Amino acid sequence: xxxxxxxxxxxxxxxxxxxxxxxxxxxxxxxxxxxxxxxxxxxxxxxxxxxxxxxxxxxxxxxxxxxxxxxxxxxxxxxxxxxxxxxxxxxxxxxxxxxxxxxxxxxxxxxxxxxxxxxxxxxxxxxxxxxxxxxxxxxxxxxxxxxxxxxxxxxxxxxxxxxxxxxxxxxxxxxxxxxxxxxxxxxxxxxxxxxxxxxxxxxxxxxxxxxxxxxxxxxxxxxxxxxxxxxxxxxxxxxxxxxxxxxxxxxxxxxxxxxxxxxxxxxxxxxxxxxxxxxxxxxx
Numbered sequence: 001x002x003x004x005x006x007x008x009x010x011x012x013x014x015x016x017x018x019x020x021x022x023x024x025x026x027x028x029x030x031x032x033x034x035x036x037x038x039x040x041x042x043x044x045x046x047x048x049x050x051x052x053x054x055x056x057x058x059x060x061x062x063x064x065x066x067x068x069x070x071x072x073x074x075x076x077x078x079x080x081x082x083x084x085x086x087x088x089x090x091x092x093x094x095x096x097x098x099x100x101x102x103x104x105x106x107x108x109x110x111x112x113x114x115x116x117x118x119x120x121x122x123x124x125x126x127x128x129x130x131x132x133x134x135x136x137x138x139x140x141x142x143x144x145x146x147x148x149x150x151x152x153x154x155x156x157x158x159x160x161x162x163x164x165x166x167x168x169x170x171x172x173x174x175x176x177x178x179x180x181x182x183x184x185x186x187x188x189x190x191x192x193x194x195x196x197x198x199x200x201x202x203x204x205x206x207x208x209x210x211x212x213x214x215x216x217x218x219x220x221x222x223x224x225x226x227x228x229x230x231x232x233x234x235x236x237x238x239x240x241x242x243x244x245x246x247x248x249x250x251x252x253x254x255x256x257x258x259x260x261x262x263x264x265x266x267x268x269x270x271x272x273x274x275x276x277x278x279x280x281x282x283x284x
Contacts, residue, residue: 002031010036010225010246011044011280015273018217018255022266027257032215032250039229039246046276046283051222054269058259066223069124070194071230075105082237085154099238103129103140124194124227128165141165142235145199149206149239158204165197194224199235205244208232215250218260218269224248 003020007013013036021029052062068074079094087095110126113119122130130138145165193216198209210228215221228246236243255266 002033003029004033004035006035006037008036008038009041009043010039010222010229011047011277014217014222014225015047015270015277017253018221018266018273019270021217021253022255022257022263022270024255027255027263027266029253030251032253034248036225036229036246038243039225040233040243043226043229044277044280046280047273048222050269050272050276051218054260054272055219060219061223063223063226066220067227067230070224070227071234072102072106072125073230076102076234078237083150083240085150085240095238099143099146099234103143146235146238149199149201149235149241152201153240157201159202165199193220197228197231200244201241202244204242206232206236206239206241207244207246208235209247209249212248212250213252215248215253216256217253218256218266 005013005016005020007016013034017032017034021027021032048063055062077098079091079098081091081095083092083095106125107130110123110130113123113126128142129140131141142165193212193214194210195213196211198211200207200209208228208231210224212224215224225246225248228248232243232246235241255263257263257266260266260269
């Protein structure tokens with residue numbers, strides 16, 4: 001049976017969905033949707049520290065390492081302003097250069113990243129900027145979507161659902177990305193768990209919908225949300241739209257009882273997470 005979580009900020013959303021799935025038989029659930037109304041708010045530092053500690057105690061990648069697979073913010077030299085149709089050409093060039101430098105810096109690092117076995121097929125971000133993500137000369141889906149959305153904005157269109165980013169499947173000769181689920185792919189686990197990102201604009205706000213075939217809520221879930229929110233912020237800055245909803249749909253969501261000492265172990269993590277949220281609320 002499907003489940004739905006709605007929250008204002010990403011930290012609360014992650015805690016709620018983990019709690020929901022942790023309570024299901026076997027710590028898994030089918031067709032889980034999470035809706036975050038203000039994804040650019042509510043990343044609590046104390047919660048991040050808690051999750052990082054849990055992950056590192058088990059030899060896992062930290063929260064921001066996971067987030068960087070979706071959007072490597074450390075490589076982005078943020079110009080500090082957003083695109084608008086009336087922006088002077090030199091400022092537009094500055095935004096374009098910042099984006100280009102991000103893409104180039106990441107692709108320069110791709111051969112090194114691919115030495116890690118899990119990255120042999122590329123990373124999520126490499127598939128966004130050099131589809132299908134295994135080489136340095138693929139189709140830059142992200143740049144194309146930004147150009148298209150700027151065109152829509154210039155024409156005064158505040159409603160659009162014509163953009164998406166695929167991170168699974170095959171590209172056609174023209175660089176299209178129509179086959180999100182290829183018939184030859186019989187994997188039940190492993191990269192890529194994130195298969196598709198849909199971009200919608202409504203009333204001038206840009207929303208993202210990320211589709212996961214499998215979503216590992218403790219090992220990757222919080223970092224995934226941070227990475228997606230950063231990607232959304234980048235798209236909004238580069239296209240001039242406000243930030244709308246961030247939503248995630250997971251065909252299979254997993255609280256990972258087998259890796260985190262069962263329901264009781266995950267409940268302990270949730271207890272620490274809720275304490276961190278409460279403390280953050282007091283400090284703010």
